[in-house]
Amino acid sequence: EVQLVESGGGLVKPGGSLRLSCAASGFTFSTYGMNWVRQAPGKGLEWVSSITSGSSDTYYADSVKGRFTISRDNSKNSLYLQMNNLRDEDTAVYYCARVPPELRYSDSWGQGTLVTVSS
Amino acid sequence: DIVMTQSPDSLAVSLGERATINCKSSQSVLNSPNNKNYLAWYQQKPGQSPKLLIYWASTRESGVPARFSGSGSGTDFTLTISSLQAEDVAVYYCQQYYSTPPWTFGQGTRVEIK
Numbered sequence: 001e002v003q004l005v006e007s008g009g010g011l012v013k014p015g016g017s018l019r020l021s022c023a024a025s026g027f028t029f030s031t032y033g034m035n036w037v038r039q040a041p042g043k044g045l046e047w048v049s050s051i052t053s054g055s056s057d058t059y060y061a062d063s064v065k066g067r068f069t070i071s072r073d074n075s076k077n078s079l080y081l082q083m084n085n086l087r088d089e090d091t092a093v094y095y096c097a098r099v100p101p102e103l104r105y106s107d108s109w110g111q112g113t114l115v116t117v118s119s
Numbered sequence: 120d121i122v123m124t125q126s127p128d129s130l131a132v133s134l135g136e137r138a139t140i141n142c143k144s145s146q147s148v149l150n151s152p153n154n155k156n157y158l159a160w161y162q163q164k165p166g167q168s169p170k171l172l173i174y175w176a177s178t179r180e181s182g183v184p185a186r187f188s189g190s191g192s193g194t195d196f197t198l199t200i201s202s203l204q205a206e207d208v209a210v211y212y213c214q215q216y217y218s219t220p221p222w223t224f225g226q227g228t229r230v231e232i233k
Contacts (some may be wrong), residue, residue, distance in 0.1 A: 013184075037169075045169065045212055045224040059220040095168055104216035105159040107180065109168040 002026040002108045004096050009113030016086050016117070022079040022096030022110055030054075030074040032115050033099035036081050038092035038115075046092075049081065050099065064090075086117045121145050121215050125225035131233040139201040140228045142213035147193045151215065157217035158190055160198045163227075164209045171210075177203065200230070208232060 008020040036048040049070040050059045058070050069082040079096050093114050097106030101118070122145040132138040148157045154200040156176035161169040171180045174188040177198055186201040200207055 044210075044227045045163075045214075046204075046223065047214075047220070047222045050220065050222075061221050097169075103174075104157070104222055105171065105174050105214065106169075107171045107174075109170070111168055 002098065004033075004098065004108060004110035004112045006094065006096050007115035009014055009094065009115045011116045011118065012086055013119050014087060014117055017082070017084045018086065018115060020081040020083065020094055020096075020113060020115070024077045024079065024096075024098070029077040031070075031101055033101070033104075034068060034072060034079045034081075035097040035099055037095045037106065037109075038090075039095070039112070040089075040092040043092075048094070050104070051079070053101065054062075065100070083115070086115075088117050091115060091117045120221055121148065121171075121217065121223055122225050123213055123215055123225040125211075125213060125228045127228060128226070129229040129231065131184070132200075132203045133233045134181045134205065135202050138203050138230055140211050140213075140230070141197040142191075142196040142198070142225050144194045144196075145158055148215045148217040156192050156196070157215055158189075158191070158196050158204045159214045159216060160187075160205065161212045161214065162207075162209045163212065164206075203230070205231070205232060 003025045005023045051070045067085045071080045093112040095112045096110045098108040124143045126141045158176040160173040163169045177189040210227045216222045
């Protein structure tokens, strides 16, 4: 069974940093791309960032470019999102999601971790 | 960026009746060489994470009930629930995954029981 478990969310002040993690199990992590998608309270889904299976390519939404960094450690079956210079508008539930090989949609999602940016 | 617009924002349908959700993209998401539409549909039930229902605009994900179907091509797409069940109450999102990022979502359509 595919499992994606996010962690690392919490309350942080504007300008602060957080590092989200996503622990994957139940599939061959190294063969899948991965996404981060977020959802602000009561709002819709927003694609944030993607990374290919071997980390050769990374992509970011304009809203986070230069502040967020996606990475992965295939030896640990883990995905990360380093978030710096956080803003109020980054407050959201952050989901990690699996991307089938050679594709870009998300076929499995974690339960999400809440990031709250507030002074 | 490709903008995805869903309609309606919400709809209420009686149990057993048909629910139809529309999704329009600001530019075509049809890749002519392989004749595939780069469009997915997701379901998000209250308090849960999203779940993939359909990809390539009309291919049901494994385990998704046959009452869910996707259609359309180019810029206009439809998700149909042929006979609404109580467990289908959710917000439904379309997403394009064509070409380069960002891979944008529609704003969502809330489906309720009338």
